[in-house]
Amino acid sequence: MIDTPFDEIPKIHSLLHQTFASRKTFSIAWRQHQLLQVARMLQENHKAFADAIYEDLGKPAFEVYLTELNVxxxxxxxxAKRVSEWAKEKNLEDHPDIPPLQKQWKPRVTPTPKGAVLVISPWNYPLILSIQGTIGAIAAGCTVCLKLSEVTSNYAGLVQRLVPKYLDQDAIRVVCGGVPEVTKVLELKWDHIFYTGNGTVARIIAAAAAKHLTPLTLELGGKSPVIVDPESCDLELAARRVLWGKISNCGQICVSPDYLLIPPSATQSFVTGLKKAYASFYPPNPDGTPSVFKSDSYGRIINLQHFNRLKSLLEKTEGKVLMGGGIDETERRIEPTVVLVKPGDVLLETETFGPILIIVEVEDMQRACEFISAGAHPLVLYVFSKSEKVQNQARKLTMSGNLIFNDTFMQLDVRVLPFGGVGESGYGRQVLENTFNCFTYERTSLDVPDEVEQKIFLRYPPYTERSFEVEITGNLSVKIPDSSMESGLLA
Structure with a gap:
């Protein structure tokens, strides 16, 4: 990866605005070609992408193909196939709320690209979280500045080299570097900013955007909880699915199960299920030591800074380790670890963003919902229960960006579902048409014909008594309200 020179950043910004002003990107054919070029870039260099992400994250190739490349x-x-449909002008003449007279005015809504946009991607899922926003912006007809994370330098360097070979350099540019480079980028006025990351950085980006009144999409995260209802779920299967969600990318994902709420009477059975699943995923070595430290099916913590942060949390917690806890600093690997804590523990303060599953014991569903609602709204809430009553309680008593029953992580695979947070976990929605919608706005239009003048002439001064006796249009009236109706409404 080569840091983008400071003096290049304003030039990139200016070029992208100039290209958008030329309306080159409005062409559906141009958009389709660029989208297919993105697919071609990934197809023709799939091994290079998998290798780069492995070098950065130690992520198994299977995970890269399953959760990023093929997706x-x-x-x-x-x-590319659907963009012409998404961008199609919508005719509202037949809308049930349009009066007959206004049908002649050709009411239309056109999804219109916002302009030159900025996509800022994180390091944890470097491919999907940089390409998904870029795909949506291209489909929308925008020009794109893609700011890649410096933490995943191998991936960033690969994209930096490949994008000029496959994509239109007048319209899609890559910026690499750390805090100084992103600070420089944020000084400039963009027409939309699409950021994936954490709330701390999101506040900085939102403040920079506010100076230019730039709209934002923020995909953040936070502590995504799990509620287990032992009365109506298979505890062993629930444990297996929760553990898989926790170990994916070593827990370094915004939808990773962060903490689990369960009645005390079911804790032991659930942990037994976790241990059984763990042993099947990563069978211990003959001497009993964890095999996970050398496994090709387990990633590693991104860097020493994050490794030490997680290690410190495990050292500071007053909770009881029920499973795992092993650490290999050389490999930057932390064994999948389960800790039973009480409210107020250090592990409950912030998102762990690592392979640590926290268990908090609560008496029932009501208390579980109260515990969740006392904090920031999560990006996703996982509930393991087949009871309709319990599921309805979760719907009514909590707020979250996503609500998933009886599994973890799989909402990301259902491409028709809008994905995003609420409150502290972010705002805006993405995936396919939803990402397209982030980068467009609904431009409305009317064409009022001359011949309707006889219907609307009473709108002009001077206003007389007769002005109050005639409807100006089929929808707008200045008639004096009936006194009996008025008194009835206000009584």
């Missing part, structure tokens, strides 16, 4: 190839191709 983005698929969505780039779908976007």
């Amino acid at each position: 983005m190839i698929d969505r780039a191709i779908i976007s």
Whole structure:
């Protein structure tokens, strides 16, 4: 990865605005070609992408193909196929709320690209979280500045080299570097900013955007909870699915199960299920030591800073370790770890963003919902229960960006579902058409014909008594309200 020179950043900004002003990107054919080029770039260099992400994160190739590469190839191709439909002008003449007279005015809504946009991607899922926003912006007809995370330098360097070979350099540019570079980028006026990351940085980005009144999409995260209802779920299967959600990318994902709420009477059975699943995922070595430290099916913590942060949390917690706890600093690997804590523990203060599953014992569903609602609204709430009553309680008594029953993580695979947070976990929605919608606005239009003048002439001064006796249009009236109706409404 080569840091983008400071003096290049304003030039990139200016070029992208100039290209957008030329309306080159408005062409559906141009958009489709660029989207297919994204798919081609990923297809033709799939091994290079998998290798780069392994070098940065130690992520198994299977995980890269399953959760990033194949997903983005698929969505780039779908976007190319569907963009003409998404961008189509909508005729509202037949809308049930349009009066007959206004049907002649040709009411239309056109999804219109916002302009030159900025996509800021994080390090934890470097491919999907940089390409997904870029796909949506291209489909929308915007020009794109893609700011990649310096933490995943191998991936960033690969994209930096490949994008000029596949994509239109007048319209899609990559910026690499750390805090100084992103600070420089944020000084400039963009027409939309699409950021994925954490709330701390999001506040900085939102403050920078506010100076220019720039709209934002923020995909953040936070502590995504799990509620287990032992009366109506298979505890062993629930444990297996929760552990899989926790170990994916070593827990370094915004939808990772962060803490689990369960009645005390079921804790032991659930932990037994976790241990059984763990042993099947990563069978221990003959001497009993964890095999996970050398496993090709387990990633590693991104860097020493994050490793030490997680290590410090495990050292500071007053909770009881029920499973795992092993640490290999050389490999930057932390064994999948389960800790039973009480409210107020250090592990409950912030999102762990690592392979640590926290268990908090609560008496019932009501108390579980109260515990969740006392904090920031999570990006996703997982509930393991087949009871309709319990599921309805979760719907009514909590707020979250996503609400998933009886599994973890799989909401990301259902491409028709809008994905995003609420409150502290972010705002705006993405995936396919929803990402397209982030980068467009609904431009409305009317064409009022001359011949309707005889119907609307009473809108002009001077106003007389007769002005109050005639409806100006089929929808707008200045008649004096009936006194009996008025008194009845206000009584």
